[in-house]
Amino acid sequence: MTTTAPNSSANRNIPTMTRAFLAQGGRSIRDEDAFLAQEVPLPQLGPRDLLVRIEAVSVNPVDTKSRQGLRSGTRQLGWDASGTVEAVGEQVTRFAAGDAVWYAGALNRPGTNAELHTVDERLVGRRPTTLDHAEAAALPLTGITAWETLFERFRLTSDSAGTLLVVGAPGGVGSVLIQLAKARTALTVIGTAGRAESQQWVTKMGADHVVDHHDLVRGVRSVAPDGVDFVFTAHSANNVAAFADIVRPFGEITAIDDPRGLDLYPLKRKSIAWHWELMFTRSAYGTPDMGAQGKLLDALADLVDAGQVRSTATSIVRGFDAAGLREAHRQVADGTAIGKVVVAR
Template sequence: MSQHTTPATTTAYLAQAGRTLQDPEAFVAREVPVPELRPHDLLVRVEAVSVNPVDTKSRGSLRSGTRQLGWDASGVVEAVGDRVTRFAVGDEVWYAGDIGRPGTNADLHAVDERIVGHKPASLDHAAAAALPLTAITAWETLFDRFGVTADSEGTLLVVGAPGGVGSILVQLAKRLTRLTVIATAGRPESRAWVESLGADHVVDHRDLVAQVRAVAPQGVDLLFTAHSAGNVEAFAEVVRPFGHITAIDDPQRLDLMPLKRKSIAWHWELMFTRAAFGTPDMAEQGRLLDEVARLVDAGELRTTVRTRIAGLDAEGLRRAHEIVASGGAIGKVVVHRS
């Protein structure tokens, strides 16, 4: 293992079970052992993290004890495992982590280099931390689940476009494909946000079928959703025969029979799958993060951070979770070192 002198412990910021987000003790700081590095691991000094819906769901499902949450991170490599080939001590990196390992809500964090990218040089750590999880999710949705290419045409409906994944999916579809993008947004500020990201049309999700038909009378070819529950029948109405839907949410029960008559395919997207199962193509996530960084530095993509909280500590994380759990966040909420 190549490294500076590494301390034996680090500070982690842990979610506590049984606390509301209004409770000052919803998160607490604890000294924990510095992770022992596996051969492909990087030890990263975390400079910024973002809070995603998966963080708030994980906190909400905590029944006892504490848990080290956090997936998105941007930071600096402090040490490397003995089989690391892509990074060196001092490199600035960004990544979305592995749901099967302790999260990024700590001063020092271990992560497999294969799911790590080089941070965009043009972004500070806070702006960078907004993107990895959502960029990977959006990229895998477009190019793996939907199988589109740079030459793909047709229409993509993005349900939940003002959110973290929607905000980057709209950009990727407009910059890297020939798709026409219809985005859903309710409030005026949400509509302005998705328009600024390049959406061709914006419709109100509260009147989805009528509004989509008004701009795409023949229906849409592809539909991305972060809000599946209660919407399958509407999706069956607006998606063309042989179309595709990709969902990222966690509905309790879902009846997909309304899709059968049109032979509409339903896909799930979970960006943690590759790391969780150590798939042979696990390193694709590192590669795509490097490509996203290149696009950011070239001015083709922009960060989706909208709220910055100074103070990577228990209180900063509590405040960030409170905003994300409210369900009204536009873009991403980031917590960074003061």
């Protein structure tokens, strides 16, 4: 039975507990108890919070890395989510109970792998009307990362021209970033991919050219002899020398991976700028512009509903429970997934 308590901010009773699906430390993804279903307390609904009934989540590499790094105990993982608002805090202005929403949450709060979840409304956008919950859950984290890369790190506009290289193009972020670049800039887009099916996917996402990442310099020079202006990379380790070769003077690079001890000195001669992108920075530090994420999710929803951006869900696991999450994590950890893996009711 669900336990409820008065919520003075919304003048209604809201649950104080929810069923969550917790990753268990010290387990292989092959172990049947890698995830456990357990009743857990819900954080108190804050003045800017939404209480959301989760309908679907997607699994990102950050989820699998967090699970693999958990040596003991349990943790409520999950960031991407699509769901329906159940209740709102007293200062919420953008949403009401019954609204369909999507978001990517925050690192400093419990994850979305639960039946009910609380989230700050400033991080939330309206779900696209043309997508169901499963299709929508694939996009928030990768969409925010791609958007911030293009329009905040690179400061691109509809008039921006030149050439963009997307390293790791078949992945979740690369798949959205290609679509956004083609929808909202005048850039020529080159994507990297190895396997034939990955190359076909990158072309489907809208890339103008696809090159093999195994010989990056030769591949890029074959379609862009004068080099590229911008590079998005999900794979920075061992690629700095190649970037120094193929990026034009005063070019820019944005990375989302975690390479240790990266030597950027080879970029100096061309005055190449290096940016880091982490979509959790705003929520982690409560920055004054935290609401920009909710607004960009609304803008992304408009592009989806206009047919300019498509869902990147390629595998939908039915059954939002411990077994479903275990299967989704297995698929992502395999390292060959194209697009996104989603778990839905």
